[in-house]
Amino acid sequence: MPQVIPVVLGAVASNFVSGVVGGGIIGAIVGGVVGSAVVSFTAPIFAPKPKQAKFSAPSVTSISTGSRGRTEMVNQPITAHRIVYGRTRVSGPLVFTHSRPVSGSDNKLDMLHWVIVLAAHEVEEIDDILFNDETVPLDGNGAATSEPYKRDGTVYASIYKHLGASDQTADQVLIDNSGGQWTNAHRLRGLAYIHAEMRYDDKAYASGTPNISAIVKGRKVYDPRLDDYEWSDNAALCVLDYLLSDFGLGASAEEIDMNSFIAAANVCDETVATLDATEKRYTCNGVVDLNDSARDVLESMLGSCAGYLTYTGGKWRLQVGAYYEPVKTFDESFLRDAVVMRPHRSRRQLFNTIKGAFVSPDHNWQATDYPAVASDLYITEDSGEEIISTLDLSFTTSHTMAQRIAKIALEQIRRQRQIQYPANLAGFQVMAGNTVAVDLTRFGINGLPCRVVNWQMTEEMGVDLTLDEDGENIYAFSQSDLKTIGDAPQVVVPNNQSVPPHEPNNVTATAGENYITISWDRITESDFRYVEVWERTSNTSDPETDAARILEVYDNSFTRNLLAGSETRYYWLRAVDRYGNKSDFAGPVEATTTGDQTVVLVLE
Structure with missing residues (x-):
């Protein structure tokens, strides 16, 4: 796949610029000649980016670190804002805590007040409240209605919900019970939050204070079909909102091809069959951590709709996971040079x-x-x-x-065929992301649908097109x-991103005349990515320092070719997972080629 090129938004001004985000933001500025680059939404499959260690809180956008961070309270002085799209479970930073005696009691501090911010914007609804992983039933006033948080007429937990409206008022219960620490000025407008009031009880809180989270219907987004804002989990509309918002790319309405987003939103709203019912084709339900780069955010959001996001002619355009009819047919008559096909x-x-x-x-x-x-x-x-x-x-x-x-x-x-098509001026009739048909009779190609994955204007006023095979059957x-998920699916351990994989087992080396083949047991861990192969001409106790890393293998064997006869090599292997964690080294294994040793005559 083409290399991911970071976008430089301020420099993207020409009408000839084309770029595509499909699991990433892409831009291309090639000297004085303008071009484009395209990455499929499958880009993370080919080039996953291990998260680097940060001193701040872990991201909640990615699935590797997000499932735990998204649903757990954060107690630290500085945290990034969070944006909630669709409907999901979320917690957030604990921004206020206060303890006091129960009214009419002694000075024992049995009442605890917490304020937890769920989203950095107004939300549609704060639904169920969970203490740890258990839903707490509440009445219309926010008081718990069942054990262990209500017993013998005494309420031990109450939740007061605030949606983050622009005219939001301060929480009156906190004003009345905080001894002046929470005032009418503490309105938290534009922040959705909950106020949890807990009364100590050794049965209700036998394991200590709980982690509190909520099921939230998040941000209201703009729907160009209605020309209005409303809550939606439509994936295309959520991507559009991120593009338009100040916390996202801050694009203006003039920079958006609304027709493409309308078409994409309609595809997302289509009804498809599940195992026993129906569902929308594509929805977007998750949390954006504003500490993440725009590229990482869009990679995750576009994954929810198998999407391509293009920037061309000064406008953003979206295509989601559906077949788009070819906009033009390219045959031999539009060539300005020899065509190259990679089968x-x-x-x-x-x-x-x-x-x-x-x-x-x-x-x-x-x-x-x-x-x-x-x-x-x-x-x-x-x-x-x-x-x-x-x-x-x-x-x-x-x-x-x-x-x-x-x-x-x-x-x-x-779909493996890729065509390097050097077009004449007809190449200006298409853009990155378009579907085209290709007729090349000498290659036996007739009406082959392809997607433009790279668009490059040349100094000869032509356009070099890179075309990847597409087709209606893909979608x-x-x-x-479909398969059933079963009654006991594998739940990804929240801290699994810090657990290294097991080292390769049963590593063997066999030699031929001028080659050595290394094999090992297939690694079946769900987060396994590849095996590093390290090589040296002699043994060492420190391969990471003394040996050379020669290969990354996605299979369970490889062959080292073009060796000399009677040549001995030592090999070490270690596994790497999707988070960049590395196992211990396995090895060394050694082998010596069976061919005759090369004799070099030096004539003086």
Whole structure:
């Protein structure tokens, strides 16, 4: 896939600029010649970016760190704002705490007041309240109605909800019970929050004070079909909101191709079959951490709709996971130079099985593995080997939706033909992200649908197009493709991103005349990414310092070719997971090639 190029928004001004965000923000400025770059929403599959250690709170946008951080309270002096899209479970920073005696009692501080900010904006609704992982039933006044938080007529927990409206008033219960610490000036306008009032009881709080979270219907977004703002989990509208908002890219309405977003929103609202019901085609339900880069945020949000986001001609355009009819047919008559076709992807980029996680409402809104999406046909094409890659979907809350998105990713990966098409001026009639048809009779190609994944204007006033094979079947879907998640799915451990993988087992080395083959047991851990191979001509106790890392292997074997005869090599292997964690080294294993040693004659 083309390399991801960071966007420079201030410099993107020409009408000839095209860029695509599909799991990332892309921009291209090539000297004085303007061009474009395109990345599919599958970009994180090919090049996952391990999160770097930060001194601030962990991001809640990504699924690897987000499922825990999103639903747990934060008690620290500085935290990033959070934006809630769709409907999800969320907690947030504890911004105020106060303890006091029960009214009419002695000076024992049995009453505790907490203020927890859930979102940095007005929300549609704060629904269920959870203490730890248990829902607390509340009456119309916010008082608990069942044990252990109400017993013998005494209420031990009350929740007061504030949606963050622009005219929001201060919490009166806090004003009356904080001894002047919370006043009429503490309105927290534009912040959605809850005030938790807890009365100590050894049965209600036997395990100490609880982690408090809420199910929230989040931000109201602009819908160009209605020309109004309302709550929606429509993925296209959520992406549009992020583009328009000051906390996002801050684009103006004039920089948005609204027709493309209307079309994309309509696709997202289409009804599709699940295992036993129906659901919308694409929804977006999750939390944006404003500490994350815009590129990381858009990668996650676009994953919820298998989306492409393009910037061309001064406007942003969105395409979601659906087939778009070709806008033009390119044949030999539009060529200005020789065409080059790549029939196959490299083995490193080729997969036949996709696994990953989504956020499951049925499992306390934790990151949970969706059923693997695989193809027996593709496994057969790959000599019977299951080659696994990972696609995590942090804004998806349906395992059937996750399977449909993963299937699109798999089908896109298996469409392997890529065409380098040097177009004449006809290339200016298309833009990055467009679908085109290709007729090249000498290659046996007739009406092949392709997506423009790179658009590059040349000094000869032509356009170099990179075209990736597309097709209507990529997006076709049948109910029979779905699998049940089962009664006991694998819930991703919240701190799993800090747990290194196991080292490769049963590593062996066999040699031929001028090659050495290294093999090991296939690694089946769900977050496994690849195996590093390190090489040296002699043994060492410190391979990371003394040996050379020569390869990253996504399979369970590789062959080192072009060696001399009677040459000995030592190898060490270690596994790397999707978070960048590395196992201990396995090895060394050694082997010596069986060919005759090369004799060098030096004539003087």
